[in-house]
Amino acid sequence: MIYLTRKAEFSAAHYYHNPEWTPEENQRVFGKCANLNGHGHNYTLEVTVAGEVDAITGFVIDLKLLKDILNRHVLDDFDHRHLNKEVAEFSNQVPTTENLAVAIWKRLVANLHPARLHRVRLYEQPDLFVDYYGE
């Protein structure tokens, strides 16, 4: 079994807000992230796939294909977008890094044949990242 990781970057805006809470509650829990005018990040996404090395190509997965899959299923929708306002998953959930990683996993997991999705790692900033293994 070989693990292959592809990195990609996207930039997006978001804010944290739970509509069932009062403004004071949102402010208390989410702090600066509750500013409804939004703020943004340069996210770094690392997608790790696992698989066997193909005897003919020597690939676990064609890197160009993997790049196209990431673009089509994630980056085209997320890059230079406002996550709360423009990405379907976040019309009814808070676009935290945790929820973003899970949403990205769900978008990719069925689309990586012949490899298998092993891990989604998403950096919000260099000092904060989230890992999701589909568990």
Place this chain on the structure above:
Amino acid sequence: MKVYLTRRYLFVASHRLHNAMLSDASNLETYGKCNNPHGHGHNYFLEVTVSGPVAAETGMVCDLGALDSVVTREVLNRFDHQNLNHLQEFADIVPTTENLTLCIQQILSLTQFPAHLEGVRIEETGNNSFEYSGAQPPRR
């Protein structure tokens, strides 16, 4: 559902690798320039990983402010800008980064934590890092 969240912190400290049970020659042979009697120092990057389900109402595994305050209180305030050899934690053990990693894991595992502590990782330099996650091997 289980999501892993890692937060990265910086502290700076000095140390000297020297075991009083060994001869001076043996210390020098074992620890090389790290045995310099005057000590030396590092910028240590500490990564703390917690895990758990994502709370539906907050979208979070763990309140980052709470995590930061525990790590600051229990680890950074204790080790930052210190000589590790002079601390009680290293009175009887050599302050290698292996031992520092175990020590920090031990300190944090005895603390009331805002989420499940999965493990700690320390970069001593850009070329050396050490990782401990209890009985489980680190997730890759």
